Amino acid sequence: MKLALFTDTYEPQVNGVAKTLSRLTSFLQSQHVDVMLISPVLSQDGHSMQTCALPSMPFFLYPECRIAVPNKSALEKALHSFQPDLLHVATPFNTGWCGLHYGKKSGTPMVASYHTHFDKYLAYYRLDFFSPLLWKYMRWFHEPFQRIFVPSAETQSALSSHGFSNIHIWSRGVDCTQYSPSKHNASIREKYDIEEKYLFMFAGRLAPEKDLDTLTEIITSLPPPLQEEVHWIIVGDGPCFKEMKQRLRSSKATFTGYLSGEELASTYASSDLFVFPSSTETFGNVVLEAMASGTPALVADKGGVTGIVTHGETGMICESRNAQSFVESIQTVCAHKAFLEKMSTNARKYALSQSWSTILGGLLIQYEEVLFEKRKSYTA
Numbered sequence: 001m002k003l004a005l006f007t008d009t010y011e012p013q014v015n016g017v018a019k020t021l022s023r024l025t026s027f028l029q030s031q032h033v034d035v036m037l038i039s040p041v042l043s044q045d046g047h048s049m050q051t052c053a054l055p056s057m058p059f060f061l062y063p064e065c066r067i068a069v070p071n072k073s074a075l076e077k078a079l080h081s082f083q084p085d086l087l088h089v090a091t092p093f094n095t096g097w098c099g100l101h102y103g104k105k106s107g108t109p110m111v112a113s114y115h116t117h118f119d120k121y122l123a124y125y126r127l128d129f130f131s132p133l134l135w136k137y138m139r140w141f142h143e144p145f146q147r148i149f150v151p152s153a154e155t156q157s158a159l160s161s162h163g164f165s166n167i168h169i170w171s172r173g174v175d176c177t178q179y180s181p182s183k184h185n186a187s188i189r190e191k192y193d194i195e196e197k198y199l200f201m202f203a204g205r206l207a208p209e210k211d212l213d214t215l216t217e218i219i220t221s222l223p224p225p226l227q228e229e230v231h232w233i234i235v236g237d238g239p240c241f242k243e244m245k246q247r248l249r250s251s252k253a254t255f256t257g258y259l260s261g262e263e264l265a266s267t268y269a270s271s272d273l274f275v276f277p278s279s280t281e282t283f284g285n286v287v288l289e290a291m292a293s294g295t296p297a298l299v300a301d302k303g304g305v306t307g308i309v310t311h312g313e314t315g316m317i318c319e320s321r322n323a324q325s326f327v328e329s330i331q332t333v334c335a336h337k338a339f340l341e342k343m344s345t346n347a348r349k350y351a352l353s354q355s356w357s358t359i360l361g362g363l364l365i366q367y368e369e370v371l372f373e374k375r376k377s378y379t380a
Helices: 016-030 072-082 094-106 118-124 128-142 153-161 187-191 212-221 241-247 261-270 285-292 323-335 337-352 356-379
Strands: 002-006 034-040 050-054 056-059 062-068 086-089 110-113 147-150 167-169 198-203 230-235 253-257 273-276 297-300 315-318
Touching (some): 002 072, 002 094, 016 034, 016 356, 034 062, 034 094, 062 094, 072 094, 086 094, 086 356, 110 356, 118 128, 147 153, 147 356, 153 167, 187 261, 198 261, 198 285, 212 323, 230 261, 241 253, 273 285, 273 323, 285 297, 285 337, 297 323, 315 323
Parallel strands (some): 002 034, 002 086, 034 050, 086 110, 110 147, 147 167, 273 297, 297 315
Antiparallel strands (some): 056 062
């Protein structure tokens, strides 16, 4: 099989979509699938696949996602030379348009993957009046694809309610060797001068759509006895970094910026709780990484995270945008050490069942089914 993957974001950009697609291409190459990556200009270090880099500019709502400015004739020449059997379009912007245009023109089978609830982001930027227009565009864009892959049942339901069809779940996995309780490291406390009893962690892009107002209120609303016992590690960067740091300057909070590799894994494993109030996630990769590290997660009751966390078993599900709901769950967990330990064990156990090889193997089977269906239509 020859697969052409069209995406406006890819590593070394730091976001869940880029990391997922990088994992996908590595897996496909291990399965002897030839991959051509079509993406905005990125570092080409370490890429063993064929690539077609496109000049680009940042998307104003989500700078990690790039808006490509492609040379269509050069791109079509590269694709004609590669002769893909299947196109996978992962983002609905300019790079995705190129894939859609080429697929329609050449008759090559096409699938898409939906990764981000951009409509939910609009409200955080006071642009929610664009929502009907956005959904109209998204339906038009995705209509030609044989299959649309989504990461969770919640996302599948959301798209169905907006008139999408041919929706299939492509979940997310986690590397339980990379993220493991064994990565617990006391030097994390030494590095950040942490003396408090509990270490709570948040990881994600520091932007309004991550419900940072709720996170700030959670941190500042813990009752005084408990507040003195908790230190927060905020992992990530983004447009709200400086504002968040200023708002929490009086709190016991350390801002690390982006972390990766062993440093990120050790921070997960050394934390007692992972607190993630975002209600806009289609999945929530960081939640599964925390769980693999044996760190129970407190999450909102909206979005794809609800498909990862089982309330009272692997973490706690709290009312979205309600800081007091999170505070009460934190109090419950901290008051019962055995309960916290049980959730830690269960979280790790669940993560072990979510291997990337199984999940990506299932996607490869779906690729093959699309090609088989296309061949049947030719011979019908």
